[in-house]
Amino acid sequence: WPFHAPLVHAITELKRERNAVVLAHNYQTPEIFHGVADIVGDSLALAARATETDADVIVLAGVHFMAETAKLLNPAKIVLCPDLSAGCSLAESITPEDVRLLRQRYPGVPVVAYVNTSAAVKAEVDICCTSGNAVEVVESLGAERVIFLPDEYLAKHVASQTRVEIIAWKGHCEVHERFTGAEIADFRSRFDDLVVIAHPECPPDVLAAADFVGSTARMIDYVGKERPPRVLMVTECSMSDNVAASAPETEFVRPCNLCPHMKRITLANILASLRTLEPRVEIAPDLAARARLAVERMLAVKP
Numbered sequence: 001w002p003f004h005a006p007l008v009h010a011i012t013e014l015k016r017e018r019n020a021v022v023l024a025h026n027y028q029t030p031e032i033f034h035g036v037a038d039i040v041g042d043s044l045a046l047a048a049r050a051t052e053t054d055a056d057v058i059v060l061a062g063v064h065f066m067a068e069t070a071k072l073l074n075p076a077k078i079v080l081c082p083d084l085s086a087g088c089s090l091a092e093s094i095t096p097e098d099v100r101l102l103r104q105r106y107p108g109v110p111v112v113a114y115v116n117t118s119a120a121v122k123a124e125v126d127i128c129c130t131s132g133n134a135v136e137v138v139e140s141l142g143a144e145r146v147i148f149l150p151d152e153y154l155a156k157h158v159a160s161q162t163r164v165e166i167i168a169w170k171g172h173c174e175v176h177e178r179f180t181g182a183e184i185a186d187f188r189s190r191f192d193d194l195v196v197i198a199h200p201e202c203p204p205d206v207l208a209a210a211d212f213v214g215s216t217a218r219m220i221d222y223v224g225k226e227r228p229p230r231v232l233m234v235t236e237c238s239m240s241d242n243v244a245a246s247a248p249e250t251e252f253v254r255p256c257n258l259c260p261h262m263k264r265i266t267l268a269n270i271l272a273s274l275r276t277l278e279p280r281v282e283i284a285p286d287l288a289a290r291a292r293l294a295v296e297r298m299l300a301v302k303p
């Protein structure tokens, strides 16, 4: 903290001057999450809350697709992504051309895209979803079959919760795909009272070994409500650090898989972006109009 304090102070001052808000994903480091964020949450909450702000400037402390989603919902505001190279292996696993080919292969089958996709991909799909509302979104379409992209493991998890037939793409999260069922079994053998909660981007054997599966916000809510004595959060490293502050009686067993993209965002580049009002996220208007529709349809089903 002593080393972060000058940056936190400078960011707080500049936010006031610029009428800016910082939206931070749950995977941001504690100095961002607790130090400078005005709104924190999972990708669903960040999208929903982005529609409610009356700030002139939004700094999205998260990865590029999250900043694009905020821009889609706030075309007139300045949306800053402190490092434009903060990507996502899921978003990079599929292109607009891939979606067009899928539509040719499965004519008439609606396409659901996880928000972890580029705006260009969102412009090609019927509706978006997040891990917090995927089942509701799939069922809202009233179809017997749905194309669900790009996360194969989330698609499998959704398929296990619904009667709708799911056609999956083979994208993976480079952070969650590294967890294994054997690793979970090893942790369980070390602690009798261990509660395991996992993000649905994990492979099926990890999800099968978990006591609870949910989005990052649902994982945080679970700890807040259930107050387990000892918990293993099978997800990105910073989650346990961020939740630990509000759950002092819970012991966090910390497996650590880092998202290198999330970690590109720092106090220093948040400050620089507020000083220069760059780098901004810009999306071509015709593409943005189509992509916005997919995000707004999702928010109408379950914000």
Ligand code: 13P
Pocket (backbone or CB within 6 Å): 026, 041, 042, 043, 044, 116, 130, 131, 132, 173, 199, 201, 214, 215, 216, 217
């Ligand atoms: P959440 O929507 O659950 O926050 O997940 C976003 C993400 O990138 C997980 O890897």
Ligand code: SF4
Pocket (backbone or CB within 6 Å): 063, 087, 088, 089, 090, 091, 116, 173, 174, 175, 176, 201, 236, 259, 260, 261, 262
């Ligand atoms: Fe993408 Fe995985 Fe990083 Fe989330 S944790 S931003 S899904 S690479």
